Amino acid sequence: MARRTLPPERPSDRIEPSGRTVSAAMYRRITLGVLVTQVVIVLTGAAVRLTGSGLGCSDWPRCEQDRFVPSGDLNPIIEFVNRLVSFPVLVAVLLAVWGARHRVPVRRDLGIVAELILAGVVVQVLLGAVVVRLELLPSTVILHFLISMALLFGSVVLHHRAGADLHAPSSGPAGWVPARSRPLVIPLVALATAVVVTGTVVTGAGPHGGDEHAARLDVFLPTAARVHSLTVWTFLAVLVVVLLALRSERAPAPLLRTGTIVLAVSLAQGAVGYLQYWNGVPAGLVFAHIIGAMAVWGTTVWFWLEHRSAAGIAAAAAPPTTGTPSPTSDATSPTAHEGAPT
Numbered sequence: 001m002a003r004r005t006l007p008p009e010r011p012s013d014r015i016e017p018s019g020r021t022v023s024a025a026m027y028r029r030i031t032l033g034v035l036v037t038q039v040v041i042v043l044t045g046a047a048v049r050l051t052g053s054g055l056g057c058s059d060w061p062r063c064e065q066d067r068f069v070p071s072g073d074l075n076p077i078i079e080f081v082n083r084l085v086s087f088p089v090l091v092a093v094l095l096a097v098w099g100a101r102h103r104v105p106v107r108r109d110l111g112i113v114a115e116l117i118l119a120g121v122v123v124q125v126l127l128g129a130v131v132v133r134l135e136l137l138p139s140t141v142i143l144h145f146l147i148s149m150a151l152l153f154g155s156v157v158l159h160h161r162a163g164a165d166l167h168a169p170s171s172g173p174a175g176w177v178p179a180r181s182r183p184l185v186i187p188l189v190a191l192a193t194a195v196v197v198t199g200t201v202v203t204g205a206g207p208h209g210g211d212e213h214a215a216r217l218d219v220f221l222p223t224a225a226r227v228h229s230l231t232v233w234t235f236l237a238v239l240v241v242v243l244l245a246l247r248s249e250r251a252p253a254p255l256l257r258t259g260t261i262v263l264a265v266s267l268a269q270g271a272v273g274y275l276q277y278w279n280g281v282p283a284g285l286v287f288a289h290i291i292g293a294m295a296v297w298g299t300t301v302w303f304w305l306e307h308r309s310a311a312g313i314a315a316a317a318a319p320p321t322t323g324t325p326s327p328t329s330d331a332t333s334p335t336a337h338e339g340a341p342t
């Protein structure tokens with residue numbers, strides 16, 4: 001069984017948490033809170049767009065110039081609820097920043113990721129105001145959505161890394177040499193990014209702008225949808241090749257399972273994509289497609305992190321064959337001590 005090696009302690013890691021301390025298990029729960037609140041705010045944002053409530057409040061941060069909270073109409077309430085969800089999002093990420101400083105053992109990497117997420121959340125709050133002021137200009141709505149996807153990426157990374165010193169691998173991937181799969185994993189994440197970006201262009205050209213008077217992107221919708229589905233097919237093809245490579249390399253079973261989950265989620269999402277396109281993008285299916293987009297993106301990022309961890313553990317466990325250590329066998333590399341596939 002492969003044993004996990006923790007990196008040698010660096011002076012910077014020897015900071016004693018001051019005052020109240022947070023256990024590693026509690027910190028992991030906090031990072032789950034960050035992840036969940038990021039997902040929820042994307043869902044409430046989608047509800048705003050799909051119910052045409054994007055200009056339900058005409059001002060920011062007040063709903064209207066003369067009132068902070070909305071009138072009793074549905075659209076302003078939906079828009080206002082989306083704004084209110086910013087508070088749990090902020091609380092969760094502030095807790096993660098604070099918790100990283102009080103966690104035992106202290107992990108500077110977690111603090112850095114949490115602070116980056118906090119910066120992104122502040123940018124999103126301000127960008128939300130710009131989106132309203134520019135009356136849902138599609139480019140600003142697209143940027144708002146893409147920053148949310150970046151925050152989802154950060155939240156998945158934070159949650160994954162927070163588990164690194166919690167779980168030991170149940171079965172080690174000793175002997176696994178990811179020579180075929182490793183060069184394909186970053187292109188896979190890049191393709192997932194392309195799928196998300198092209199998807200936002202389809203949305204920008206489509207009928208759900210968040211308000212009936214919102215401007216739309218000057219792009220022919222079927223062309224945008226074709227480019228989007230082409231990136232999806234390319235992503236799926238590379239994913240299948242990665243899975244075949246993992247099989248032929250005898251990769252650890254949990255990693256193969258995670259990859260298979262990405263494939264299953266992506267196939268389901270592709271089916272929803274075609275269904276909504278052929279049926280004139282009904283709001284319910286578009287909402288399901290946004291849930292699916294987060295699932296594909298989140299699981300792909302998780303798979304990449306798992307691959308990095310497992311490759312790092314395998315390299316650390318492998319007997320040295322040459323005098324030159326491989327990049328992933330560097331014990332100070334985060335990959336060398338990250339958690340096993342869960």
Ligand code: HEM
Nearest residue numbers: 196199200202203206229266269270273274277281293296
């Ligand atoms: C892995 C599979 C897929 C992923 C991850 C994905 C992701 C996305 C994303 C992120 C958006 C933008 C959501 C937004 O801006 O709110 C989108 C929109 C869209 N996608 Fe996909 N998609 C996938 C497959 C497909 C397929 C196969 C089709 C078929 C043509 C499709 C059709 C559409 C359409 C029509 C929209 C615009 C919906 C709207 O009006 O808001 N998608 N997709």
